[in-house]
Amino acid sequence: MTPQAGLKTPLHRPDWTTARLKFLLERKRRYLRSDDGVVTAFRDGVVTLRSNRREDGFTFADKEIGYQGVEAGDLVIHAMDGFAGAIGVSDSRGKCSPVYTITVPRTGAAADTRFWAYYLRNLAITGFIESLAKGIRERSTDFRWSDAGNLLVNFPDCKNQKTIADFLDRETARIDQLIEKKERFTRLTEYEFDVFTSIAVTRGLKNQVCLEDSGFSWAPKLPSCWRTTRLKFLCSKISDCLHETPVHDANGIYPSIRTADVRRGTVDVNAAKKVSEEEYV
Numbered sequence: 001m002t003p004q005a006g007l008k009t010p011l012h013r014p015d016w017t018t019a020r021l022k023f024l025l026e027r028k029r030r031y032l033r034s035d036d037g038v039v040t041a042f043r044d045g046v047v048t049l050r051s052n053r054r055e056d057g058f059t060f061a062d063k064e065i066g067y068q069g070v071e072a073g074d075l076v077i078h079a080m081d082g083f084a085g086a087i088g089v090s091d092s093r094g095k096c097s098p099v100y101t102i103t104v105p106r107t108g109a110a111a112d113t114r115f116w117a118y119y120l121r122n123l124a125i126t127g128f129i130e131s132l133a134k135g136i137r138e139r140s141t142d143f144r145w146s147d148a149g150n151l152l153v154n155f156p157d158c159k160n161q162k163t164i165a166d167f168l169d170r171e172t173a174r175i176d177q178l179i180e181k182k183e184r185f186t187r188l189t190e191y192e193f194d195v196f197t198s199i200a201v202t203r204g205l206k207n208q209v210c211l212e213d214s215g216f217s218w219a220p221k222l223p224s225c226w227r228t229t230r231l232k233f234l235c236s237k238i239s240d241c242l243h244e245t246p247v248h249d250a251n252g253i254y255p256s257i258r259t260a261d262v263r264r265g266t267v268d269v270n271a272a273k274k275v276s277e278e279e280y281v
Contacts, residue, residue, distance in 0.1 A: 022149030030069030066098030114165035
């Protein structure tokens with residue numbers, strides 16, 4: 001056993017039991033079925049058929065070597081993406097690649113898969129799983145069952161696990177509803193702003209105004225009292241940038257800023273070419 005595998009998780013209560021996770025959950029290897037769809041663990045903790053969510057952005061294996069069956073209620077851990085929260089209880093029957101670990105409660109063990117999904121996702125959110133990385137590549141923790149199963153975990157009895165999981169299910173559902181309402185309100189507010197802006201610039205601020213055909217596709221009707229002209233007649237001067245490479249002058253004092261001199265919101269004046277007063281003017 002590696003030292004990392006024997007680490008105790010940062011969650012600990014003296015009145016709870018401490019044991020290795022593998023004594024509560026066991027890895028399950030199931031055979032595939034001909035009608036199985038692909039199950040994916042997403043980083044928000046949802047484990048479901050890809051067809052239930054999205055199928056774009058994924059690669060498909062020509063030969064499903066090592067694929068395994070998944071049942072609804074299984075605790076699924078993505079070995080490569082678990083550090084980012086791709087851990088959860090599957091809501092679907094299907095199949096997944098060998099990069100996933102499929103676990104179920106051991107017979108007679110005090111384990112509620114929903115509780116352990118929240119538990120392990122919390123280890124991901126707090127960075128504990130990422131701290132187990134053995135390689136040098138950034139954010140590439142390989143969280144296999146050999147590591148997950150050997151974690152020393154601290155937990156209450158199964159009844160309290162269920163109570164905690166039920167509470168978190170209710171609260172996360174309530175928060176998701178609040179987020180959806182806020183997003184809907186934001187979309188409506190943006191729509192109303194666009195409508196009010198469109199009315200203000202094509203009708204004015206008066207509630208009742210006489211309109212006439214404008215001939216413009218973007219505003220077929222405009223107030224009859226408004227004038228029509230080209231934008232260039234409303235500007236005293238229209239300036240355009242030079243579309244040529246500036247000639248560097250060793251004695252020049254005026255920096256000529258190029259797009260290459262602008263990086264990440266800052267301007268590197270020292271790297272800019274210097275031009276003479278004649279070229280600057």
